[in-house]
Amino acid sequence: MLKVRDVMARQVVTVDPETALKDVAGLLVDRRISGVPVLDAGGAVVGVVSETDLLIKEQGAESIRHRRMARFFGDSSESRRQLAKLTAVTAGEAMTAPAVTIGSYRRVAEAAALMVARKVNRLPVVDDGRLVGIVTRADLVRVFVRSDAELAQTIRDEVLLHILWLDPALFRVAVSDGVATITGRVQRRSTAEMIAPTVSMVPGIVDVRAEVTWAVDDSQFRPSAPDPVFPFGQV
Numbered sequence: 001m002l003k004v005r006d007v008m009a010r011q012v013v014t015v016d017p018e019t020a021l022k023d024v025a026g027l028l029v030d031r032r033i034s035g036v037p038v039l040d041a042g043g044a045v046v047g048v049v050s051e052t053d054l055l056i057k058e059q060g061a062e063s064i065r066h067r068r069m070a071r072f073f074g075d076s077s078e079s080r081r082q083l084a085k086l087t088a089v090t091a092g093e094a095m096t097a098p099a100v101t102i103g104s105y106r107r108v109a110e111a112a113a114l115m116v117a118r119k120v121n122r123l124p125v126v127d128d129g130r131l132v133g134i135v136t137r138a139d140l141v142r143v144f145v146r147s148d149a150e151l152a153q154t155i156r157d158e159v160l161l162h163i164l165w166l167d168p169a170l171f172r173v174a175v176s177d178g179v180a181t182i183t184g185r186v187q188r189r190s191t192a193e194m195i196a197p198t199v200s201m202v203p204g205i206v207d208v209r210a211e212v213t214w215a216v217d218d219s220q221f222r223p224s225a226p227d228p229v230f231p232f233g234q235v
Contacts, residue, residue, distance in 0.1 A: 001158055002203050004111050005104035007143060008125050008133035014039050017046065017092025024049050024091050037124040037131060038095045045124045045131055047095030054094070056086070101126040104133065108203045112140050143203040148175040151204050155180060159199050164191070171212075178206035189214040 014037050015024055027036060028051060035050035088094035102111050102123045111123055115137055125133040146154075152175040156168035171184035180199055186192050196210040 001163070001201060002108045002143060002154075003104065004102055004106050004108060004123075004125055004135050005133070007108060007139045008104065008135040009139070010133045012037065012124070012131060012134045014131070015049065015091045016040070017090060017095070019091040021049075021054070021089055021091065021094055024094070025054055028054075034136075035122050036091075037099060037134065038091050038097075039131065043131065044129060045099045045101055045126055047092070047097035048099050048120075048122070048124065049091050049095045050121070053088075053096060099124055102135070103127055107201070108140060108143055109201055111135055112203075115140070140203070144178075146204045148177070151175045151178070151180065151202065154202055155182070155199055155205075159195075159202065163198060164194060166191070175205070178204060179209065180205050180207070181209045181211070183211045185213045185215070187215050189217045189219050 013027055013031050013033060015027065017038055017040065019038075024036065028034065035048050037045050038047040038049060040046050100114065100118045100120050100123060102114060102125055104125050104127050115121065115123065122134055122136040124131055125135055152173050155173050155175070156171075160166045160168045160171060160173075166186065170186075171182055174181045180202075182195060182199065186195075192210070192212040192214045195212055196208045199205060199208045199210070
């Protein structure tokens, strides 16, 4: 399966908390990027400054939504964070913190799910507390434009051989417009039933049609119940 390290950018533009916000804006424009990680003196990622953070400041207080009855109960924590950005003059004051990060060994699908769940467009990639890259939504989208031939090879090499420990030569694998068709025969029914859901996790595969037969139906096999254990003194 593709990992974050396979699609991330390894050369990352960064700033420190004291970098002037005007300089951050210049970096975003000059490098044609939409956000930069903010690193502390020890190199740890403490936040991210994005175009959204800068737009909040530019649009002013009128753009910030307040919850009902805010005049009586105060603003929500999100509204307070956005209000604080209005007076920001440095990266540390404007950044969104803490940063949402991911490890390079994580699957691409996990990165996509995290971006959607946390509503972010980029994830600093951190291993052992050290920034090693950055992955963006655009990087993940590019995964889905891999050729059908590349996807078929991934299914053979990664899914069948390395994940399921099956001989790819025993299967016919075809991919057309992202739809994978796998035919073949395995020893156990439980193995056959694992093929489709595992293949479906390959980034770029939109559907799986598995026509895999089996020799032994092990679905009825259940481990025997252990003998009951009685406290001492009972028969």
